[in-house]
Amino acid sequence: MKTYSCKAILFDLDGVLVDSTASVEYAWNRWAERHGLDVKDILVIAHGRRSIETMRLVAPEIATEQEAEGLNLIQAQDTSRDVAVPGVAALLAALPPQQWAIVTSGPPFLAKARLKAVGLPQPVLLVTGEDVLHGKPHPEGYVKAAHQLGVAPEDCLVFEDAPSGIAAGLAAGMRVIAVATTYPLVELPKNVKAIQTLADVHIEVMMVSSEKKRYQELVLTIGM
Secondary structure: OEEEEEOEEEEOOEOOOEEOHHHHHHHHHHHHHHHOOOHHHHHHHHOOOOHHHHHHHHOOOOOOHHHHHHHHHHHHHOOOOOEEOOOHHHHHHHOOHHHEEEEOOOOHHHHHHHHHHHOOOOOOOEEOHHHOOOOOOOOHHHHHHHHHHOOOHHHEEEEEOOHHHHHHHHHOOOEEEEEOOOOOHHHOOOOOEEEOOHHHEEEEEEEEEOOOOEEEEEEEEEOO
């Protein structure tokens, strides 16, 4: 068993709380077909990135905010393929609302649609792709979430599923745990702890006293 202590947990959304792989790939397939592109080249880099940034990488000549919004709307209007990741409901229920947040590359309307579709709570703090100038793998989203929660980056624990998101969390100076929803365990970076699902995580909330104040510490135990 491995134990982590932190003051806040920051979750990516797609592939961490909600398994939206089928929805994401369906939308990119439609977009690729419309523009005569090979979807395989897109899906290699799409997970964890803002739609507009993926488009700029694979087809900069047609990448516009309107194209990205259209792709995101396809996903938000049909959430039938989305499912909650095993263990997520119990984990979120155990967390104090002010000590966790979601940091996602998608827009707010898509994030809220996904959470509603699978019956998960809306977070007190939601940092989306529209709240930052630079998307993952840039650390801006995670740094912003920590600042708004009033927690130092080193006191945050990040759950991510994609290499770009893992890189963003590490660049923010945070500890990162990878979840093997979108990528198999063998393909996840070796420099972070990797787990199969959030069902492998048990959490306790403990009161800690320091010289200045009392605060709630989150203690996570993860099966090997």
